[in-house]
Amino acid sequence: MENVAAVILAAGKGTRMKSELVKVLHPAAGRTMISWPVDAARAAGAAPTVLVVGHQADAVRGAFAEAADIRCALQEEQLGTGHAVACARQELAGFSGTVLILCGDTPLLRAETLQGLIAFHRQNNAALTVLTAVLDNPFGYGRVVRDASGRVLRIVEQKDATPEERAIREINSGIYCMEAGFLFDNIDSISSDNAQQEFYLTDLVSIAVGQGLACLGSCADDADEIMGVNDRAQLAEAARILRLRINRELMCAGVSLVDPGHSYIDHGVQVGPDTTIHPNCFISGATSIGRGCTIENGVSIKDCVIGDNCHIKAGSVLEGSRLHAAVAVGPMAHLRPGTVLHDHVKIGNFVETKKAVMGEGSKASHLTYLGDAEIGRDVNIGCGTITCNYDGVNKHRTIIGDGVFIGSDVQLVAPVTVGRNSLVAAGTTVTLDVPPDSLAISRVPQVNKEGWRLKKK
Secondary structure: OOOEEEEEEEOOOOHHHOOOOOHHHOEEOOEEOOHHHHHHHHHOOOOOEEEEEEOEHHHHHHHOOOOOOEEEEEOOOOOOHHHHHHHOOHHHOOOOOEEEEEEOOOOOOOHHHHHHHHHHHHHOOOOEEEEEEEOOOOOOOOEEEEOOOOOEEEEEOHHHOOHHHHOOOEEEEEEEEEEHHHHHHHHHHOOOOOOOOOOOOOHHHHHHHHOOOOEEEEEOOOHHHHOOOOOHHHHHHHHHHHHHHHHHHHHHOOOEEOOHHHEEEOOOOEEOOOOEEOOOEEEEOOOEEOOOOEEOOOOEEEOOEEOOOOEEOOOOEEEOOEEOOOOEEOOOOEEOOOOEEOOOOEEEEEEEEEEEEEOOOOEEEEEEEEEEEEEOOOOEEOOOOEEEOEOOOOEOOEEEOOOOEEOOOOEEEOOEEEOOOOEEOOOOEEOOOEOOOOEEOOOOOOOOOOOHHHHHO
């Protein structure tokens, strides 16, 4: 929509969060809480968006430092919602369109709801439209009082409401749509003559009514959308609803979630069709998963690119890694940042990799550490093998050529190179480069002392 700006109130500390971190920067489904209403406003056509910041203002500004459409206005003292909006006036100087006023702690708000609110507001030539919701239990919320024609007369806070007004189930969401001229012409008329001695934005309703202007209410279809987050229990509930939305979108796109209620997939994660994700998986960050993959239970994936037809087995942890097609990992494997696995690589149980590149068809089936390693095609890494990549001061690389066979319990002391088509015998400590097509073996000769145990007894 054209000629729409947004003001998002984000100055509060969020005392009930019991946190050193300001409330709006707490994460919800993979992003900061305030990012959700910011994106909803953007998608509804708002530009610019003004964030009214206060507590930890620099941190909130920093979260949007790269966003050209975001401006910030400082509210040094938190003197109420009316005062907060007044602080945004300078950032919207010269703007003459429609202003959305949102709260930074409403991560469930959808762009479609805001678009509907703006359309309703404009179709009815209103000066002010409040987004409302009908709750079975409206306790604690301001009640919306309408006249016989349905226009909003006033918003009454719970503590100030009469018994009849408390029986009203339609509540104020704290989300508004106003014409900029009306808003900024009247914002200074709000009084702080109340029990809290604060300037309440809701006073603009009675001001509009007194001026004979249209003051309307638009009811949200889903009351969950206007839920504000004030403590960690409410944050967990909001995150749960966001995850269910994300999961529903994935399933509609062809992804199978064995138990959507126990699939923890963050905003922005991409998953291809015909991939199956089992319960209790945590998938986050800049992660993309291809088509036809299987992600077994208890897997954690962060900032990874996973190709088609991969199989990530139970209990594995992957971070900052890239897997090409038809790779198998786990169970109980750990891929650390910098790992690159080419087509048909197999990483087995209790294998750890870090900054390791493995060529097509190579495998390390169990109990192995591969760090700072470049491994060619069709290499077999035996059980118990480790790359000794750290000398106490610096990290060094191990290079293994194509077709190499590494026996069990081998130590590769980097920097070292094992040439193509070589074999390293079990139990060998490799400290020198191995030429191609060679056998490397370093063992103490075995000595058998017959009858030794009998003598000791």
